Amino acid sequence: MNYKLGIDVGGTNTDAVILDTADRVVAKCKRPTTADVSSGIREAVDAVLKAGGVDPGRIVHAMLGTTHATNAIVERKSLCRVGVIRLCMPAGLSVAPFFDWPEDIIPHLGGCYRMVKGGYEFNGKVISQPDEEEIRKALSTLSDEKIEALAVSCVFAPVNKEQEYMVKTLAEEVLGPGVPVSLSHEIGTIGILERENATILNAAIIKIADAAYGSFQNVLMKHDIQADLFITQNDGTIMSVEYAKKYPVFTIASGPTNSLRGAAFLSGISDAVVVDVGGTTTDVGILKSGFPRESTQAVQVGGVRTNFRMPDLIAIGLGGGSVVREGAGGVTIGPDSVGFRITEEAKVFGGNTLTATDVVVRSGLASIGDPRLVERVDGTLAETATQRIQRMVEEVIDKMKTQASDVSVVVVGGGSILLPDRLKGAGSVIRPDHYDVANAIGAAISQVSGSIDGVYDVAAKGREAVIEEVKEAALEEAVKAGASRDSVEIIDVEEIPLAYLPSNAVRFRVKAVGTLHE
Numbered sequence: 001m002n003y004k005l006g007i008d009v010g011g012t013n014t015d016a017v018i019l020d021t022a023d024r025v026v027a028k029c030k031r032p033t034t035a036d037v038s039s040g041i042r043e044a045v046d047a048v049l050k051a052g053g054v055d056p057g058r059i060v061h062a063m064l065g066t067t068h069a070t071n072a073i074v075e076r077k078s079l080c081r082v083g084v085i086r087l088c089m090p091a092g093l094s095v096a097p098f099f100d101w102p103e104d105i106i107p108h109l110g111g112c113y114r115m116v117k118g119g120y121e122f123n124g125k126v127i128s129q130p131d132e133e134e135i136r137k138a139l140s141t142l143s144d145e146k147i148e149a150l151a152v153s154c155v156f157a158p159v160n161k162e163q164e165y166m167v168k169t170l171a172e173e174v175l176g177p178g179v180p181v182s183l184s185h186e187i188g189t190i191g192i193l194e195r196e197n198a199t200i201l202n203a204a205i206i207k208i209a210d211a212a213y214g215s216f217q218n219v220l221m222k223h224d225i226q227a228d229l230f231i232t233q234n235d236g237t238i239m240s241v242e243y244a245k246k247y248p249v250f251t252i253a254s255g256p257t258n259s260l261r262g263a264a265f266l267s268g269i270s271d272a273v274v275v276d277v278g279g280t281t282t283d284v285g286i287l288k289s290g291f292p293r294e295s296t297q298a299v300q301v302g303g304v305r306t307n308f309r310m311p312d313l314i315a316i317g318l319g320g321g322s323v324v325r326e327g328a329g330g331v332t333i334g335p336d337s338v339g340f341r342i343t344e345e346a347k348v349f350g351g352n353t354l355t356a357t358d359v360v361v362r363s364g365l366a367s368i369g370d371p372r373l374v375e376r377v378d379g380t381l382a383e384t385a386t387q388r389i390q391r392m393v394e395e396v397i398d399k400m401k402t403q404a405s406d407v408s409v410v411v412v413g414g415g416s417i418l419l420p421d422r423l424k425g426a427g428s429v430i431r432p433d434h435y436d437v438a439n440a441i442g443a444a445i446s447q448v449s450g451s452i453d454g455v456y457d458v459a460a461k462g463r464e465a466v467i468e469e470v471k472e473a474a475l476e477e478a479v480k481a482g483a484s485r486d487s488v489e490i491i492d493v494e495e496i497p498l499a500y501l502p503s504n505a506v507r508f509r510v511k512a513v514g515t516l517h518e
Contacts, residue, residue, distance in 0.1 A: 003054055005444065007064045007065065008439035009065060013278075015437045016028065016437075025441070027052030030437070045219060062227040063229075065231075065439065073301055076302075079205065081110040081112070082148070085113075085138055085152050087119050088153075091155065092119060095193060096115070120163070124160040143174065149182065150171050151181075152164050154185070158189060158190060165183070182202045183199070195308070197304050198308040202249035213231065213244060217241070235451065237446050237513060238447070243480070253311055258442035259412055262442030263276070273409045277319060278319050279321045279415055280321060280337040281337075284314050285314075317335020317336070318393070320357045321345075348370055361374055365386060365420060397424075409426035412431075412435045414436045457504065473510075475490070484515055489512065493509075495508055
């Protein structure tokens with residue numbers, strides 16, 4: 001029998017599962033996430049292989065969810081020096097690249113940019129023709145500034161990609177093949193500034209992603225696992241390592257997304273609110289047809305405003321390791337947490353820090369560690385803190401709901417022991433089997449996707465013809481990402497008329513999903 005290995009690296013724990021061909025859980029484990037991440041993954045793989053008694057040679061697919069990209073941006077570490085070419089003149093000069101970026105991140109990227117002639121109208125009509133010599137000169141001067149990666153943006157590039165491809169071809173000549181090039185139409189959606197920002201971030205983390213995924217492959221090889229490695233992305237699907245090396249920005253927020261997919265699989269519910277409680281944070285999202293609902297608004301990543309696809313999530317500083325305090329203003333929960341040190345610092349494990357886990361154990365809501373160690377915790381304090389935890393989650397559920405009536409709520413994550421079996425606003429609270437490793441299971445059962453988001457002039461070609469064109473493009477994107485062509489299907493088509501543009505302009509958002517090549 002063949003197996004799949006799913007791994008999810010969280011801020012507190014690294015979870016691993018092994019599933020059989022029927023997607024049944026054969027083994028699971030949790031290990032603390034380490035500072036270098038890779039050693040934590042290695043320990044998790046060691047433990048899950050031992051627990052399952054599985055021959056490593058029988059593992060045919062390995063899926064990994066990692067926080068490397070997010071951490072690099074948030075912590076401003078190991079970022080590439082990025083050069084930016086924007087095709088926009090003469091119309092798009094008023095706001096320069098890196099506008100409104102946090103001041104502390106720009107020095108890490110260099111802040112180098114050039115604006116040149118080019119760009120399109122919403123319907124693909126050329127605003128101005130690019131000048132090849134001007135672009136070569138811009139690339140040459142960026143090379144003099146020692147850039148390590150290039151980000152290319154163009155006005156309405158999602159409608160017409162030719163000018164961005166032209167710059168890429170010239171960049172390979174001028175800068176050499178060793179400098180990776182990120183194109184905005186492949187990453188973001190309509191809105192050049194946010195799309196450009198997302199492209200710059202993608203370029204900034206390409207090299208750290210390449211190194212990280214290489215180290216993960218080495219971990220598998222050292223365990224005699226010959227499986228192909230896939231990386232989870234933030235739309236609930238996976239991509240090949242080669243694809244992920246080109247588009248590492250798509251892994252941002254993949255951890256909560258893995259939990260949502262795992263919650264759908266374990267509960268058998270395709271439309272629900274999912275509450276994922278970890279050691280440090282609680283993420284609340286919406287399942288729509290078994291996949292995370294995508295945000296329709298610009299999302300900030302490390303303080304940078306972007307518009308590439310992101311799950312619609314609300315995160316709060318509540319987890320199993322959240323520190324509980326009592327002061328003049330009453331009882332507070334978090335947002336600071338003991339994180340992966342919970343087994344050393346929480347009172348139920350013999351430590352000296354009062355955590356959210358301690359108060360729910362003292363209140364009788366959960367049984368973990370040694371309950372006798374929290375008997376001296378004031379009962380009123382514990383009850384007040386427990387009620388506060390419940391209210392925090394109920395408030396977020398209410399914010400995420402799109403209807404006044406009660407909804408199904410699926411709770412997952414190791415920290416979900418903090419929550420009771422009844423929550424205000426929830427018609428039912430489901431805590432499925434293996435809820436504690438839903439994130440790793442979500443990674444293991446993930447499919448491959450392709451997405452298209454662009455503005456089209458339906459008056460010129462006709463609505464039906466445009467829809468078929470966009471669907472076919474989404475199918476091709478899924479195949480490029482590693483899906484078997486025969487398995488790919490369209491799961492979502494969104495049509496948004498744009499009244500503020502002339503003619504009959506319509507924005508189409510289409511997603512295709514398929515299974516992996518065997």
